[in-house]
Amino acid sequence: MSPKLIRRAVEALEKFKIETPSWGFADTGTRFGKFFQDAAAIDVNDKLADAGQVHRLTGCCPTVAVHVLWDFKKGEDPKAVARLARKHGVRIGAINPNLFQEQCYKWGSFGNQDAAIRRHALRHCYDSIAIGKAVGSEFISLWFADGTSYPGQESIRDRKHRFETCLKACHARLAPGQTMLVEYKPFEPAFYATDIADWGMAYVLSKKAGPRAKVLVDTGHHYQAQNIEQIVAFLLDENMLGGFHFNDRRYADDDLTLGSIDPYQVFRIFHEIHAFAADRGAAPDIAYMIDQCHNEKPKIEATIQTVVIAQELYAKAALVNHEKLRRAQARNDVVTAELELKKAFFTDVAPALAAWRRRHELPSDPLAEHRRSGYERRAATERRARRQALGLVQGGSFA
Ligand code: PSV
Ligand code: MN
Numbered sequence: 543m544s545p546k547l548i549r550r551a552v553e554a555l556e557k558f559k560i561e562t563p564s565w566g567f568a569d570t571g572t573r574f575g576k577f578f579q580d581a582a583a584i585d586v587n588d589k590l591a592d593a594g595q596v597h598r599l600t601g602c603c604p605t606v607a608v609h610v611l612w613d614f615k616k617g618e619d620p621k622a623v624a625r626l627a628r629k630h631g632v633r634i635g636a637i638n639p640n641l642f643q644e645q646c647y648k649w650g651s652f653g654n655q656d657a658a659i660r661r662h663a664l665r666h667c668y669d670s671i672a673i674g675k676a677v678g679s680e681f682i683s684l685w686f687a688d689g690t691s692y693p694g695q696e697s698i699r700d701r702k703h704r705f706e707t708c709l710k711a712c713h714a715r716l717a718p719g720q721t722m723l724v725e726y727k728p729f730e731p732a733f734y735a736t737d738i739a740d741w742g743m744a745y746v747l748s749k750k751a752g753p754r755a756k757v758l759v760d761t762g763h764h765y766q767a768q769n770i771e772q773i774v775a776f777l778l779d780e781n782m783l784g785g786f787h788f789n790d791r792r793y794a795d796d797d798l799t800l801g802s803i804d805p806y807q808v809f810r811i812f813h814e815i816h817a818f819a820a821d822r823g824a825a826p827d828i829a830y831m832i833d834q835c836h837n838e839k840p841k842i843e844a845t846i847q848t849v850v851i852a853q854e855l856y857a858k859a860a861l862v863n864h865e866k867l868r869r870a871q872a873r874n875d876v877v878t879a880e881l882e883l884k885k886a887f888f889t890d891v892a893p894a895l896a897a898w899r900r901r902h903e904l905p906s907d908p909l910a911e912h913r914r915s916g917y918e919r920r921a922a923t924e925r926r927a928r929r930q931a932l933g934l935v936q937g938g939s940f941a
Contacts, residue, residue, distance in 0.1 A: 543893045551894030554860035560852050561605045561635040561831040567592040570835035578937025580922035586613045592842050594630030599908035600849045605635030610670045624677040634677040639670040642687035650688035652708035653701040653737045667712045675717040685725040689732025701737050706750050713752035723758040723784040724748045741773045756784025762795040771810040778818045785829030797834045801851040809887050812859035820864040840940040846909050857894050861886040
């Protein structure tokens with residue numbers, strides 16, 4: 543890399559932060575069961591400690607997304623969780639209400655025919671907004687498991703109308719400075735018609751909810767071969783892109799490590815963001831978040847791996863020469879235009895990452911440093927003993 547390119551990539555990295563998910567540090571599984579890990583987080587303190595370890599080593603994950611039902615005890619002061627986060631060197635990021643786990647949500651939350659259940663879901667959202675306000679969080683992040691599994695089961699339009707009303711009510715309660723993110727997903731757990739199935743539905747519902755509602759793009763929530771960067775470019779241009787849940791996939795919502803299957807796609811997404819910023823003269827305000835649950839890898843290692851690849855791909859995308867690209871596009875020189883992207887994608891950005899890490903006094907290799915630190919072994923020993931004392935199921939160890 544030339545010194546000029548290193549400078550450009552380092553400058554881009556200065557602006558790149560990515561949020562870790564609290565749930566990514568705890569034991570998770572598939573619909574077929576769970577394989578427990580000794581070092582997995584047991585409670586919110588463990589999750590925030592693990593997120594703190596990731597941030598300490600990578601320097602770009604200052605916030606942690608939380609799931610209200612999983613991370614906040616009923617009646618507990620949310621500020622106590624914010625204090626815990628601070629103790630571990632991080633802050634609370636997006637607040638995720640849980641509108642899918644309670645038995646009452648069998649037929650949905652905001653889409654439910656029963657007004658009492660819709661009110662129950664709304665109350666939970668209002669409580670989540672209040673938690674966000676108490677902990678100084680900017681984002682309330684909404685994902686709905688709502689939908690139907692059989693043709694004819696319910697009126698698709700009636701469910702849409704209920705969503706419009708409830709999302710509007712939720713938006714009206716936002717605290718100053720809060721943004722509401724609306725996530726979409728084509729299927730699962732509903733298998734016929736998910737109520738917010740794609741970006742178009744999330745866009746329309748966000749628009750109707752109010753000016754502070756934006757679309758959240760979870761990269762795993764698309765059909766095979768869908769052009770995600772086109773969705774990103776479109777939403778950016780409409781000022782409707784609120785944030786990302788990053789993960790990779792091979793088949794469906796697989797929650798694989800970002801870039802493990804298709805790093806070029808992540809690069810192309812970042813390219814659209816850099817190109818938009820170049821045209822506008824300012825980087826758009828986007829919440830970059832990870833949404834991955836690792837069942838086969840140690841969770842902290844997988845998270846560090848994700849963060850590092852995200853930084854690499856973000857830096858690579860920053861190397862695209864936009865003037866050259868525009869010139870090639872103007873003369874319909876498809877080959878030169880495509881090669882401009884490929885050249886940036888295949889550039890080894892290790893010198894830029896090394897320079898950025900030196901500047902911030904971070905370890906040159908966060909993953910190696912994590913392995914050297916013995917954190918995983920200590921966590922496994924301590925958490926194994928705590929599980930035993932609490933009578934929880936024991937797991938296996940990577941340590
Ligand atoms: C649903 O699959 C989802 O992507 C939503 O963002 C949830 O909040 C998260 O996963 C929970 O794991
Ligand atoms: Mn998600």
